[in-house]
Amino acid sequence: MSGLKTPSGRLKRDVIPGFGLSMGVTLTMLSLIVLIPLASVPLVLKDYSLSEFWRVVTDRQTIATYKVSFSCAAAAAVINVFFGVLLAWVLTRYKFPGRRILDGLIELPFALPTAVAGVALTTLYSERGWIGYLFSKIGVKISYTTTGITIAMIFIGIPFVVRSIQPVLENLDPQYEEAAATLGASRARIFTSVVVPEILPAALTGFALAFARAIGEYGSVVFIAGNIPYRTQITPLMIMNKLEQFNYPAAASIALVMIVFSFLVLFGVNILQSKISEISRGS
Amino acid sequence: MKRSILSKTIAGALLLTGVFTAFAGFASDNAAGKISITNVSYDPTRELYEQYNKLFRAYWLREKGQEVEITQSHGGSGKQARGVIEGNEADVVTLALEGDVDEIRKAGLIDAGWVKEFDKNSAPYTSTIVFLVRKGNPRNLKDWDDIIKPGVEIITPDPKSSGGARWNFLAAWAFSDRKNGGNEEKNKEFLKALFANVTVLDSGARGSTTTFVENGQGDVLLAWENEAFLSQKEHPGDFEIVTPSLSILAQPSVAVVDVYARKHGTEEAAKAYLRYLYSDEAQRLEGRNYYRPSNPNILREFKDAFNLDVKLVNIDDEFGGWDAAQAKFFADGAIFDEIYRRR
Numbered sequence: 001m002s003g004l005k006t007p008s009g010r011l012k013r014d015v016i017p018g019f020g021l022s023m024g025v026t027l028t029m030l031s032l033i034v035l036i037p038l039a040s041v042p043l044v045l046k047d048y049s050l051s052e053f054w055r056v057v058t059d060r061q062t063i064a065t066y067k068v069s070f071s072c073a074a075a076a077a078v079i080n081v082f083f084g085v086l087l088a089w090v091l092t093r094y095k096f097p098g099r100r101i102l103d104g105l106i107e108l109p110f111a112l113p114t115a116v117a118g119v120a121l122t123t124l125y126s127e128r129g130w131i132g133y134l135f136s137k138i139g140v141k142i143s144y145t146t147t148g149i150t151i152a153m154i155f156i157g158i159p160f161v162v163r164s165i166q167p168v169l170e171n172l173d174p175q176y177e178e179a180a181a182t183l184g185a186s187r188a189r190i191f192t193s194v195v196v197p198e199i200l201p202a203a204l205t206g207f208a209l210a211f212a213r214a215i216g217e218y219g220s221v222v223f224i225a226g227n228i229p230y231r232t233q234i235t236p237l238m239i240m241n242k243l244e245q246f247n248y249p250a251a252a253s254i255a256l257v258m259i260v261f262s263f264l265v266l267f268g269v270n271i272l273q274s275k276i277s278e279i280s281r282g283s
Numbered sequence: 284m285k286r287s288i289l290s291k292t293i294a295g296a297l298l299l300t301g302v303f304t305a306f307a308g309f310a311s312d313n314a315a316g317k318i319s320i321t322n323v324s325y326d327p328t329r330e331l332y333e334q335y336n337k338l339f340r341a342y343w344l345r346e347k348g349q350e351v352e353i354t355q356s357h358g359g360s361g362k363q364a365r366g367v368i369e370g371n372e373a374d375v376v377t378l379a380l381e382g383d384v385d386e387i388r389k390a391g392l393i394d395a396g397w398v399k400e401f402d403k404n405s406a407p408y409t410s411t412i413v414f415l416v417r418k419g420n421p422r423n424l425k426d427w428d429d430i431i432k433p434g435v436e437i438i439t440p441d442p443k444s445s446g447g448a449r450w451n452f453l454a455a456w457a458f459s460d461r462k463n464g465g466n467e468e469k470n471k472e473f474l475k476a477l478f479a480n481v482t483v484l485d486s487g488a489r490g491s492t493t494t495f496v497e498n499g500q501g502d503v504l505l506a507w508e509n510e511a512f513l514s515q516k517e518h519p520g521d522f523e524i525v526t527p528s529l530s531i532l533a534q535p536s537v538a539v540v541d542v543y544a545r546k547h548g549t550e551e552a553a554k555a556y557l558r559y560l561y562s563d564e565a566q567r568l569e570g571r572n573y574y575r576p577s578n579p580n581i582l583r584e585f586k587d588a589f590n591l592d593v594k595l596v597n598i599d600d601e602f603g604g605w606d607a608a609q610a611k612f613f614a615d616g617a618i619f620d621e622i623y624r625r626r
Binding site: 056059060061119122123126127128129143144222223226227228229230237240241242243244245246247250 | 359361362364365386441443444445446481482483484485486490493494497498499500609613614615620623624
């Protein structure tokens with residue numbers, strides 16, 4: 001299993017001990033927490049005919065929710081990548097008072113119950129809240145629109161991007177940038193040719209994580225969404241609606257579509273990422 | 284060598300499972316001597332049952348000389364019903380809809396015929412659907428046909444995800460049905476106009492209340508009477524309650540979860556717990572918590588608080604029962620979906 005055959009034909013023990021024990025714990029944990037619960041989704045569908053499944057997942061209202069969920073999540077992830085790179089840059093490259101506090105604040109969206117975040121964001125961005133009030137003056141409505149949904153998704157996704165990029169930036173030796181500068185590269189050139197290739201794989205990881213989290217997010221988004229059919233309903237809400245009517249197979253059908261979609265997107269990002277790593281390592 | 288790795292892998296697996304089992308063991312510790320009942324209820328009954336449990340504890344100690352401990356759980360009615368079906372071992376359920384309790388029966392946990400087990404179709408207290416409007420009723424909303432006028436903004440939860448919101452829909456339908464002489468097409472147009480005015484469709488009743496009360500959205504909130512009274516109490520002077528000419532008798536249902544009560548040996552106490560909800564003291568407590576007591580004599584004691592002139596239709600006579608209403612209006616592709624599809 002873990003050993004390699006030596007020329008003499010005997011199994012060679014790994015240099016690091018404990019493979020068997022740790023693999024056992026890993027497999028059990030993964031099964032209990034991830035694999036079995038995920039496998040139970042298609043299991044609910046066992047009495048469901050293919051035509052029923054198809055009718056549920058291609059219902060016009062359900063398709064409208066995919067559009068809202070995926071477009072808002074993609075927009076939020078893109079914004080998070082730009083904003084997250086900037087934040088990580090500021091936190092690693094500059095020394096300023098309050099840096100540690102700011103650094104600690106980044107994780108807050110993880111710790112806060114999502115419903116609390118949702119209620120707070122909705123209030124803040126509605127016409128009554130002070131941010132929403134300012135925007136309503138220029139005729140922009142945020143809460144109860146897709147803009148509001150995207151803002152909630154940015155909120156919950158930002159830590160993923162910052163925390164993916166930060167370690168890379170910390171380990172990036174400024175000597176490379178200095179070398180590029182002495183060779184006469186402009187600041188923009190240094191950024192695009194030296195810094196960006198280094199952080200691109202990490203940024204993609206951040207993108208994928210933020211995107212996946214935003215797709216599945218329910219707690220904070222339902223409060224700010226307004227949930228109007230065909231306009232601001234997200235797919236997880238559609239699943240909740242089916243559950244609320246005790247229609248387990250329909251809920252599982254839509255969930256399955258989400259899992260497959262999300263997996264494809266994450267898988268695609270992974271492939272892209274390994275390609276980029278190869279290129280940047282090869283050059 | 285291979286075998287030893289495999290055995291260590293298994294040992295690792297067993298170790299982890301052992302840890303989990305140990306935790307589970309701690310959780311299911313059972314105290315002897317006194318009896319304990321779990322009441323799974325829905326959101327807005329929290330305050331009511333906190334007070335009622337004290338009343339019942341004293342009553343049970345007086346009657347039986349036995350201490351009873353009551354655990355409460357609150358959440359969306361449908362979610363709570365699913366929790367019980369999926370293994371939350373409640374002794375009694377006190378939910379918002381007959382339909383939710385009946386789903387637990389369909390899962391085999393409640394004996395058939397539960398609706399007749401207690402008085403008034405097992406609904407010890409009732410409520411109805413009213414309008415909560417802003418102070419002074421600036422848009423002069425008096426009845427259902429006022430709120431469907433263009434430009435009025437309505438806040439209501441989604442009937443697909445909120446059991447309570449189904450009463451809102453049915454009340455509006457019943458009004459339109461009377462007005463349009465039973466013309467289904469006209470009723471659909473009426474509901475379509477109503478939902479065209481809905482600006483935020485929250486997933487639950489508490490969410491809608493927050494949207495209307497805290498975030499200042501909309502001109503009118505379609506709410507359970509007891510919720511409307513609670514909002515008014517929390518924000519005195521900011522809101523007014525308007526009772527439309529016709530509304531629906533919302534009957535929150537109670538039932539003993541027979542399978543679990545038998546398993547826990549709490550059947551007698553569980554039944555008494557629900558029966559005592561009909562006692563005079565308990566009925567007054569329900570009235571003070573803004574639910575309409577089902578005992579007409581006690582309801583009359585609250586005639587200053589509740590508008591008793593409103594005509595109330597009930598789901599059995601008007602819609603042929605909960606199952607029929609669910610299938611006709613709220614199932615996938617039924618009338619509620621249709622009115623949104625038509626836009």
